[in-house]
Amino acid sequence: MTKILSGWFSELCDMWPGIALSLKYKKHLVNKQSKFQKIDLYETENFGKMLVLDDIIQLTEQDEFAYQEMMTHVPLFSHPNPENVLVIGGGDGGILREVAKHKCVKNIDICEIDEEVINVAREFIPSTAIGFEDERVTINIADGSEFIKERQKFYDVIIVDSSDPIGPGEALFTKEFYSTMKTALKCDGIIANQAESFFLHTDVVKSIMTIFRQLFPIFGYAAIFIPTYPGGNIGTGLGSLKYDVRKPCRTPDEETAKQLKYYTTEVHQAAFVLPKFGEVIYE
Ligand code: 4ZY
Helix, strand or coil, X not given: CCCCCCCEEEECCCCCCCCCEEEEEEEEEEEEECCCCEEEXXXXXXXXXXXXXXXXXXXXXXXXXXXXXXXXHHHHHCCCCCCEEEEEECCCCHHHHHHCCCCCCXXXXXXXXXXXXXXXXXXXXXXXXXXXXXXXXXXXXXXXXXXXXXXXXCEEEEEEECCCCCHHHHHHHCHHHHHHHHCCEEEEEEEEEECCCCCCCHHHHHHHHHHHHHHCCEEEEEEXXXXXXXXXEEEEEEEECCCCCCCCXXXXXXXXXXXXXXXXXXHHHHCCCCCXXXXXXXX
C-alpha cells in the first residue's frame, strides 16, 4: 500500500501520473493477497467502506451507485426485452443488484475470476453484495473468455465490469476479447464495458471505440460523474448489434425509479453528449 499521510489512502498509479486521490480512513479492515491480486478494504471517514484491488479504488459505498446504475441501466434500458444477462467481473455484486431491478430479466450469470473479492464483499459490503441474493443469479468462478465458449448466441446483454488495463485487466481491453464476447451475444445483443475516463485516458477510450466500431454497427461512450474514480469521472462503452444505445426504448417503472439515484431516461441520453474536446474519442 502506498501512503502519503498516515491515516490516509492515496491512489498512486502510472495510468494517472502526478495526480492522486486520497481518502481519510478510520480502519483498515482487510489486507490480503488472493491468487490474483492484493485486496484491501477500508472504513473511510466520509465515503463508507472502500474496496481497493492492487492499490486501485474499486468502489466506495458513498458513490458506487453512479457507476453501477449507469453500467447496468444504459445497456438494459436500450434493449426491449433483456432476459439473459452476463456480468464479467463485478465481484462486489453492485451490478447484479442493478440488473435484478429489471423484472423482464430471467437469468443473471456472473463470471468473476477471483472468489476472494466476492467473499470480502459478502462479509463487509452488504449494500452491494445483496446483488448475489437474487434467485436469478448464478455465480461462476471462471475466466470470462473460457466461460462464454459454452454460451454461444445466448445473452441479450453482457456487462464487462473490469478494473484498469494494467496487469491482469489488460486482456479485457483487446479486440480479441470483444470478438470472443460478441459470439456469446444474440443477434440483437448489447455489450457494455468499463471504458475509463474520456478526460484522463483519451487514448484508452479511443482504442475501445475503435474496437467497438469494427465489431458493432452501433457504438458509443456514455460519461459518468463519480468523485472516487480518477479525475472524478469514468464512462461506459456500448456496442450494439441492433438497438440504438443512445435512446432508451424502455423506462424505469415507478417502483424502480424510486430506487434509482443517478439513472433517468434524460441522464441516459445526455451521457452520450461529450464536451467538444472529448469527441476526439470517435476519430
Ligand atoms: N470496476 C470498476 C473500476 C473502474 C475503474 C477503476 C477501478 C475500478 N479505476
